[in-house]
Amino acid sequence: MKWDVLVAIVEDDPFSRNWMALLAARDRRTRVVAEVGDLSSLLPHLAGDTCRIDVLLIDSDIPGREDLISGWTLGGPARAGRPKILLTGINADPRALHQMKPDFYAGYILKGEISTSLAWAITLAAAGYWVITPGIQTLAYTARFRLPLPCMVLDGCQPFYNLTDYQTRVARLAFLFSMERHELANELGISQEWSYGLVSAIYERLGLKTFLAGDSASLHDLDVSEEIAAYLEAVRAKLNNSGRPKDLESLAFHLLTIPLVKKFDRDSSW
Numbered sequence: 001m002k003w004d005v006l007v008a009i010v011e012d013d014p015f016s017r018n019w020m021a022l023l024a025a026r027d028r029r030t031r032v033v034a035e036v037g038d039l040s041s042l043l044p045h046l047a048g049d050t051c052r053i054d055v056l057l058i059d060s061d062i063p064g065r066e067d068l069i070s071g072w073t074l075g076g077p078a079r080a081g082r083p084k085i086l087l088t089g090i091n092a093d094p095r096a097l098h099q100m101k102p103d104f105y106a107g108y109i110l111k112g113e114i115s116t117s118l119a120w121a122i123t124l125a126a127a128g129y130w131v132i133t134p135g136i137q138t139l140a141y142t143a144r145f146r147l148p149l150p151c152m153v154l155d156g157c158q159p160f161y162n163l164t165d166y167q168t169r170v171a172r173l174a175f176l177f178s179m180e181r182h183e184l185a186n187e188l189g190i191s192q193e194w195s196y197g198l199v200s201a202i203y204e205r206l207g208l209k210t211f212l213a214g215d216s217a218s219l220h221d222l223d224v225s226e227e228i229a230a231y232l233e234a235v236r237a238k239l240n241n242s243g244r245p246k247d248l249e250s251l252a253f254h255l256l257t258i259p260l261v262k263k264f265d266r267d268s269s270w
Helices: 014-026 043-047 065-074 094-099 118-126 134-142 165-176 181-188 192-206 208-212 216-222 226-239 245-256
Strands: 005-010 030-036 055-059 084-089 105-110 130-132 151-155 260-263
Touching: 005 014, 005 118, 014 030, 014 118, 014 165, 030 118, 055 118, 084 118, 094 134, 105 118, 105 134, 118 130, 118 151, 118 226, 130 134, 134 151, 165 181, 165 192, 165 245, 181 192, 192 208, 192 245, 208 226, 208 245, 226 245
Parallel strands: 005 030, 005 055, 055 084, 084 105, 105 130, 130 151
Antiparallel strands: 151 260
16 A cells, blocks of 8 residues: 555535544545645646645545546546545435546545545555445446446444454543543543553554564464555554554554445456
């Protein structure tokens, strides 16, 4: 997977836009370079040959998507440097699906199904995969839409780790929102010392130290796809057995947001 994937987010709901920007910013692979509520302000940057955007994350209800694609089509064949469009939405929209041209789009994901695994979807899209979530796979089947290959189906709602509800809440605050320990203690109504103990217990459950030490069994136990395993190995190499708190938090974020991934097989799915 590519590192430092440049992402532009086009979303008219400020809450959703901020949430997606947070998830992308917390990941080591993705860097948000633009957050806008409509396409008009981005169009001049997207039309040129020097566009510095790898993935364009666009809500399916944003007007102007097809005008953008039409402009690109008139400009000739798809360029290698042209941003890949990853469509997002709340509900699976048959009309939006049938409007998608494989040369310009890199997939369609539902926000509730990708959950906190957004950066995994972005980086797989940047790597050349078509990326969808289970609801879009179902829609493609019923709508007889031929999904491009290679295609990955990501489900961010199935956690890999058996954390308690309380540990899940702590992990969300500590790793997704990157709360300092005193902020975490205040939010949970506990002592700062106790907050350190809670985070350490989660690190233990995730097997962070074993993973950083280079134990290959720790990846095998996760039962992740080849693409995700390769990326986690790269993260481990970059961290080089680092025990710095921020590095541990970053690794915990990556592990906690791993989605269930399966390669779409057209022969067995139609």
